Amino acid sequence: KDQVDMIQFPDGKRMLLLSQGRLLNLGNATGHPSFVMSASFTNQTLAQIELWQNRDNGKYERKVYTLPKHLDEKVAKLHLEKIGVKLTKLRPDQAAYIGVKTEGPYKPDHYRY
Structure with missing residues (x-):
């Protein structure tokens, strides 16, 4: 999805990063x-x-x-x-x-x- 990135760490754990870590209401605003x-x-x-x-x-x-x-x-x-x-x-x-x-x-x- 747009503005959703999965980061995998060397130990195998994963993290979803939304909006490149910016404020969601501004970074993911549509329109x-x-x-x-x-x-x-x-x-x-x-x-x-x-x-x-x-x-x-x-x-x-x-x-x-x-x-x-x-x-x-x-x-x-x-x-x-x-x-x-x-x-x-x-x-x-x-x-x-x-x-x-x-x-x-x-x-x-x-x-x-």
């Missing part, structure tokens, strides 16, 4: 790796901005967090044009029907894409 990297870097940048802007207000402790859903959706929105997608805005009646704000976020924080 457009630069697009995957752009989404990943945008995600990290927005997370750093969020942490910096809230550094003194006690919103975040020193632990691992999942990116807030509104920022996760912002990352997606910033990349829609590249994949040829045009996002329309919800009308107030549509947003009320599904119980969200017109500007989002559109999924609860625990939802995973």
Whole structure:
């Protein structure tokens, strides 16, 4: 398979090396790796901005967090044009029907894409 190499050591033991030892999500990305990297870097940048802007207000402790859903959706929105997608805005009646704000976020924080 692509990006899968078997290495055999002199003692006969074998090891599968994936993606030449690089990060799997970047080294084995299919389609457009630069697009995957752009989404990943945008995600990290927005997370750093969020942490910096809230550094003194006690919103975040020193632990691992999942990116807030509104920022996760912002990352997606910033990349829609590249994949040829045009996002329309919800009308107030549509947003009320599904119980969200017109500007989002559109999924609860625990939802995973």
